[in-house]
Amino acid sequence: MLLFAKLSEDLINDELKLFDQIVIHVINLIHGPLTTQIMKGITSMGSPAVMLFLAVLVWIYFLLAKKHFWDSNMVLIALTGSWIMNELLKWIFQRSRPDIARMVQVTGYSFPSGHAMVSFAFYGMLAYLTWINLTKRKTKVFCTGILLLLICAIGISRIYLGVHYPSDVLAGFAAGGFWLVGCILGLQAIRYYRSNI
Template identity: 60%
Template sequence: MIMKVISDFGSPLTLLLTGLAVMAYTWFGRRHFWDTLLVPVVLAGSIFLNEALKLLFHRQRPGLPHLVEVTGLSFPSGHAMVSFSFYGLLIYLVWLNFSGRVIKLLITVILGFLILAIGISRIYLGVHYPSDVLAGFSAGSFWLVACILSLRGIRYHRFMK
């Protein structure tokens, strides 16, 4: 089932393993401490924020038959939120660290479609309402921008000293 495979790109295990690979690359391959630190901050922070929002809204999952086994609350979608934060971070890091406009655009389009596909897969699998996914994307974008702006502020103030 293709939607299950797409959904798995937003699973905790996939994001953890991919995050570790990105951290290894940014640290050992590029020696970028702040980029390396940003990966676990974005991942852990988006997971924590998602759990807090789920407890706040306490929305049950759709009453439809679920095509995958799930537990927990529905709003906002954790897969959508954490995937948006993490894959959005990868897009940011690519634009920050790579040269070559074509490769940057290609990676941006691929990861952008992946983010959308993960959200659509969660609706298709019957485990989220569309509003859960949209809220996940919104909260994920908020967290990602907050992390990037915070990092830029830290870098700026360290440089100015």
């Protein structure tokens, strides 16, 4: 949350321009037709429709197959809560999107990145549930690593496609991480309470 507060302060004081320009320049070095198609595919994994579909599948799995009522519900809470929080933050800051050529159609404000924030909370919760529910260490490390890499890739794709500043993505990760920690602590508290009644 401190990172998000710092980024918010820098945004208000117009101190993020140099950071954004440097990162955008570096990412522009990898531009190409194939890279663009890959980035479009990656960014789709952070779209509301895809994450909602995956959330419903995970919810059904944990509720019916694993009999974990709160694990399943916390996936939906992580997703919907971060989305609502993102809409509120965008309304507060009202930062316009980058004035550059965009490779995908977008609407709304830019700060913080919704794809970055919600994917961090959602896929981060999946990574946590994967870690605590799988038994084989190698499998846990592999699955968790894939999910964390996906989160990072979604953030990079938003910059690459020209729809967000790097600081938007970083702020999205920070805010999404804050919400994720809250969800994890809430789930741990529920598990502790249920184990002691």
